[in-house]
Amino acid sequence: MKARAFDYMRPKCVQEALEAFVSADGDASYIAGGQSLVPALALRLQAPGLLIDIARLDELRGLSLAGGHLRIGATTRHCEILGSNLVREHAPLLAKAAPFVAHPAIRNKGTFGGSLALADPASEFPAMALALDAIIEIASVEGSRRVGAGDFFIDLYETALQPGEIVTAVYVPLATAKTRTAFDELARRRGDYAIVGAGIDAQMQGGFVERMRIAFLSVGSTPVRVRAVEAALTGRQLTPEAIRQAQDVLGTELDPVGDEHTPPEMRRHLARVLLGRLLGRLEASR
Amino acid sequence: MNAFAGSIDRPNSYIGRSVSRPNAKRLLEGRGRYVTDLVLPRMLHAAFVRSPYAHGKIVSIDIEEAKALSGVRAVFTGEDLASICAPWTGTLEHFSNMKSPPQVPLPLGKVTWSGQPVVLIVADSRAIAEDAAELVIVDIEELPALADPVEAMSAAAMSQELADNICFATKLDSGGVEEAFDAADTTVEQSFVFGRHTAVTLEPRAIVADYDPSENRLTAHHATQTPYQFQDVYSRHYGIPEANVRVIAPDIGGSFGMKLHVYHEEMAVVGASIRLGRPIKYVADRMESFVSDIHARDHRITGRLALDRDGRITAMDVDDLTAIGAFSSYPRTSAVEGNQVIRLMGAPYDFSSYRANLSVVFQNKVQTSQYRAVGHPIACAVTECLVDAAARELGLDPFEIRERNLIPDSSYPRTSPTGYQFEKLSHQVCLARLKSIMNYDALRAEQADQRQKGILRGIGIALFVEITNPSPAFYGVGGARISAQDGAILKLTPSGEVHCSISVTEQGQGTETIIGQIVADQLGIDREKVRVMTGDTDTTPHGGATWACRGAGIGGETALQAARKLKANLLAVAGLILQAQPGELDIRADWIVEAVTGQQRVRLSEVARIAFFRSDTLPPETQAQLSVVHHYAPQGYPFAFTNGAQGCLVEVDAETGFVKILKHWVVEDCGRIINPLLVDEQVRGGVVQGLGAAFFEECLYNEEGQLTNGSLADYLVPMACEMPDIEISHVETPTRDTELGAKGCGEAGTAAASAAAMNAVNDALVGHGAVLTQIPMTPTRILRALGTI
Numbered sequence A: 001m002k003a004r005a006f007d008y009m010r011p012k013c014v015q016e017a018l019e020a021f022v023s024a025d026g027d028a029s030y031i032a033g034g035q036s037l038v039p040a041l042a043l044r045l046q047a048p049g050l051l052i053d054i055a056r057l058d059e060l061r062g063l064s065l066a067g068g069h070l071r072i073g074a075t076t077r078h079c080e081i082l083g084s085n086l087v088r089e090h091a092p093l094l095a096k097a098a099p100f101v102a103h104p105a106i107r108n109k110g111t112f113g114g115s116l117a118l119a120d121p122a123s124e125f126p127a128m129a130l131a132l133d134a135i136i137e138i139a140s141v142e143g144s145r146r147v148g149a150g151d152f153f154i155d156l157y158e159t160a161l162q163p164g165e166i167v168t169a170v171y172v173p174l175a176t177a178k179t180r181t182a183f184d185e186l187a188r189r190r191g192d193y194a195i196v197g198a199g200i201d202a203q204m205q206g207g208f209v210e211r212m213r214i215a216f217l218s219v220g221s222t223p224v225r226v227r228a229v230e231a232a233l234t235g236r237q238l239t240p241e242a243i244r245q246a247q248d249v250l251g252t253e254l255d256p257v258g259d260e261h262t263p264p265e266m267r268r269h270l271a272r273v274l275l276g277r278l279l280g281r282l283e284a285s286r
Numbered sequence B: 001m002n003a004f005a006g007s008i009d010r011p012n013s014y015i016g017r018s019v020s021r022p023n024a025k026r027l028l029e030g031r032g033r034y035v036t037d038l039v040l041p042r043m044l045h046a047a048f049v050r051s052p053y054a055h056g057k058i059v060s061i062d063i064e065e066a067k068a069l070s071g072v073r074a075v076f077t078g079e080d081l082a083s084i085c086a087p088w089t090g091t092l093e094h095f096s097n098m099k100s101p102p103q104v105p106l107p108l109g110k111v112t113w114s115g116q117p118v119v120l121i122v123a124d125s126r127a128i129a130e131d132a133a134e135l136v137i138v139d140i141e142e143l144p145a146l147a148d149p150v151e152a153m154s155a156a157a158m159s160q161e162l163a164d165n166i167c168f169a170t171k172l173d174s175g176g177v178e179e180a181f182d183a184a185d186t187t188v189e190q191s192f193v194f195g196r197h198t199a200v201t202l203e204p205r206a207i208v209a210d211y212d213p214s215e216n217r218l219t220a221h222h223a224t225q226t227p228y229q230f231q232d233v234y235s236r237h238y239g240i241p242e243a244n245v246r247v248i249a250p251d252i253g254g255s256f257g258m259k260l261h262v263y264h265e266e267m268a269v270v271g272a273s274i275r276l277g278r279p280i281k282y283v284a285d286r287m288e289s290f291v292s293d294i295h296a297r298d299h300r301i302t303g304r305l306a307l308d309r310d311g312r313i314t315a316m317d318v319d320d321l322t323a324i325g326a327f328s329s330y331p332r333t334s335a336v337e338g339n340q341v342i343r344l345m346g347a348p349y350d351f352s353s354y355r356a357n358l359s360v361v362f363q364n365k366v367q368t369s370q371y372r373a374v375g376h377p378i379a380c381a382v383t384e385c386l387v388d389a390a391a392r393e394l395g396l397d398p399f400e401i402r403e404r405n406l407i408p409d410s411s412y413p414r415t416s417p418t419g420y421q422f423e424k425l426s427h428q429v430c431l432a433r434l435k436s437i438m439n440y441d442a443l444r445a446e447q448a449d450q451r452q453k454g455i456l457r458g459i460g461i462a463l464f465v466e467i468t469n470p471s472p473a474f475y476g477v478g479g480a481r482i483s484a485q486d487g488a489i490l491k492l493t494p495s496g497e498v499h500c501s502i503s504v505t506e507q508g509q510g511t512e513t514i515i516g517q518i519v520a521d522q523l524g525i526d527r528e529k530v531r532v533m534t535g536d537t538d539t540t541p542h543g544g545a546t547w548a549c550r551g552a553g554i555g556g557e558t559a560l561q562a563a564r565k566l567k568a569n570l571l572a573v574a575g576l577i578l579q580a581q582p583g584e585l586d587i588r589a590d591w592i593v594e595a596v597t598g599q600q601r602v603r604l605s606e607v608a609r610i611a612f613f614r615s616d617t618l619p620p621e622t623q624a625q626l627s628v629v630h631h632y633a634p635q636g637y638p639f640a641f642t643n644g645a646q647g648c649l650v651e652v653d654a655e656t657g658f659v660k661i662l663k664h665w666v667v668e669d670c671g672r673i674i675n676p677l678l679v680d681e682q683v684r685g686g687v688v689q690g691l692g693a694a695f696f697e698e699c700l701y702n703e704e705g706q707l708t709n710g711s712l713a714d715y716l717v718p719m720a721c722e723m724p725d726i727e728i729s730h731v732e733t734p735t736r737d738t739e740l741g742a743k744g745c746g747e748a749g750t751a752a753a754s755a756a757a758m759n760a761v762n763d764a765l766v767g768h769g770a771v772l773t774q775i776p777m778t779p780t781r782i783l784r785a786l787g788t789i
């Protein structure tokens, strides 16, 4: 398990990184935390000629409030999300999901932007970006653009990113007094990629659902928002009957895949159980 | 006969004491020296091209491009090494009619499992060797794979050398089984499936083979638990005199039985070093480990129990179909596990009619062989699940049915219906102790309370018998050159310390610690003054090394007898110096003392100084013997059986099929305990491996014989977060076959943990119409059993 030989560079700014990618004629890869890329290199699943290290670029760092959003710099590490008061206050769903991302050693290195750019359907943060309707800021040599999370995840490991583009930051709408959230997942062992997981971001008023977004992980080739379930619950109280109906809708909306441990019907069943449990435990930010 | 009772208060009485491991700090500080750390002058690195198919004909191999790559020193295929290496065949003579195809380092014409090494590349670095591996083109014509054990029984022979796919079959029948089942008041029958799993040592397999043609000398730095066995194997198969082969096992990061089998990679690397006359390093990476380390278990068993009206077992009948690899492993074979499964069935219980049928079949999969607790967890789970099924049928409590059926502690010695001779076991004491440390009645009350709230808790217990201290009856009688004896050399230093080199080996379990304790205890010197060395065939006597639970029982006795011999020699010299009778002297706290009064006479270091440097002051004709060599082979019972009982508490989430293991208890009797701390560590580690088998670990194969979860992301080893608190209690029934009285404990934890866990899960599911008889008990299998999915 040794990577093929590659060159390595550490650019001084995003612009230099973008240009380096162009000059490498596409035979390059950005590296951030390296927690997904390095194993792929060691297994020779990927063998780029050049690694462009973006982990230390100031432009990509930091957590801050910006225009009604929480700005999460792309190289914000998982452990920073986990430890941040700003996240806890303004994006409680992310704070709830963060402890489920891998193990401490990996959280110390892995980055938020890297997780979204990789778009592993079993990852927590891509699904939560969907549930939060986050906005993803992308830089290329042509300039900067923004894409909603709903349009970002296209297929297995495939996103709206064009070759050479860099995720620079992610903008998450701020939680309000009406915000209720819940996250949970079912994993065989603590820290494993889950068999199924889900997060809910809802606006509740007087016990009624004003708006609800629900996103699942590990149920398809991308993180999945279950819009029919959301619609079935909007305007209603979360009574046992409403929850049961939502679970039934989910059963028809999801079309999960199987793997060596888990057949598709198991995933579908667990997703239903998880949805029921999460709806029963929506809670305010703090 | 056993000289230790009550002696714990003497100075330097280390037997029975929880002392820490002298090597722990070194390893924690990162100063361990593993094979991987070794760098030799002119050393090269190996990588393998492996078969992508489980079964196939090699049409052609094109190595030209790989050979031409800069930094590549040699590329070897089948013929290159088969021409210098005698083939090996994994059979034992006492397993009659056992068969297996012969093996060579790299295949000649045919591949028989996916992951089999086909081409060896030797290069200046492992990375270059892997680059070259990508350039090799192996054209293989795929053949149908044997991937189902049941089909293997009737399918055409996979190997041209053999008539069918049955490696070994045997039957046991004590008589009276049919009659007992006809007469039974209650019978229970269950069919079990035990998944394949593998050892997953922290340190993978590793070797640096260093052949020096000028002396026809091979030095193998080898991550193995049995250096002497490999000295013999390399000598015989490569035609090098045994004395010219040196095997050094440095620090080893876990072994669990996995590192005592012959692997094609190691054999190929030795051959390549002979051909090139240069040292070559090979370290398996984790992906290679999954497709080449031995796997274990893989049994399909139907078991039946007959019971009378009082819930007494009258007969047991089992059929075991077990699947191995494409050949039987060498030199210990792949049939030992099945053999132990059928012989350990029902071992704790008092009944006489037993019948068993064993079939060991080939598969196009990785070879299987001995891994921690060989056969024990299977026999234990089948027996204990059947006993619980009978208890449910009869409305008896699990403790009650066992109390009625256990072999009484007062009735030893005994011979089991399968022919095992038990010197003395302590089932009744252990079971009673288990009940009390579990606080069983309170646990049942709490379970009932929780059930009211819809929480499904389950309590499971299991009794086990463990085989330890094997005599030559294990391998020697079958023609294998595997020693049952051990040897030790004790040397006094001129400063009065003792150096001990011994043939039992250390893989992290603390062998060196207990040997040091025994030597210091017997000599009466400070433990810090005993230096123990293991794992080098040039500097230690030939011996069995470490497997099957023998390090403490046999290695410990060897050390004890050697130390007594050295002590006698030292007292003789001291007697001359002090003009006293040696019989009136003793050694305590590094002093020669008056045995009766304890009065200090002369320091041991002073005796050493005189003996080494001023022998002129000793009486004429005196030749002080300051080093001793001693060998010990077990005699008396062929095996020292041990026993114990385990309990497990689980909570099953019936909606998701997830199980939380809340607590685990172990009562075990390994005879004389040398170091309670290390015994507890052994038991805990063993339990975790058993719970891994019960809930997590399984090598999954598809119909084409491909391992589909061969990585640490997909093969689930048990992790700390999922493991319960494990409470341990000891009962001590020393064997009278040795002075030390120690038996083994390394496999006790693994032996019964999965059985207790199965019984706990099934206890939780009582009333839900589900019984689990397959491990690992995954959420999917639990929900299927419940009919949820």
Ligand SMILES: Cc1cc2nc3c(=O)[nH]c(=O)nc-3n(C[C@H](O)[C@H](O)[C@H](O)COP(=O)(O)OP(=O)(O)OC[C@H]3O[C@@H](n4cnc5c(N)ncnc54)[C@H](O)[C@@H]3O)c2cc1C
Pocket (backbone or CB within 6 Å): A029, A030, A031, A032, A033, A034, A035, A036, A037, A038, A039, A054, A074, A075, A100, A101, A102, A103, A106, A109, A110, A111, A112, A113, A114, A115, A117, A118, A120, A122, A123, A124, A125, A161, A165, A166, A167, A168, A191, A192, A193, A194
């Ligand atoms: C044992 C283990 C367990 C894990 N468990 C989990 C888990 O449970 N849940 C989970 O979510 N993750 C898990 N991970 C993955 C981890 O979270 C990764 O850190 C994350 O998926 C990728 O982030 P990274 O910064 O390490 O990206 P890298 O590995 O550096 O890069 C991954 C890919 O994204 C690209 N990339 C990175 N940053 C950017 C950017 N800003 N713009 C454009 N492209 C970019 C790279 O070019 C590369 O293709 C696990 C990893 C390991 C090793």
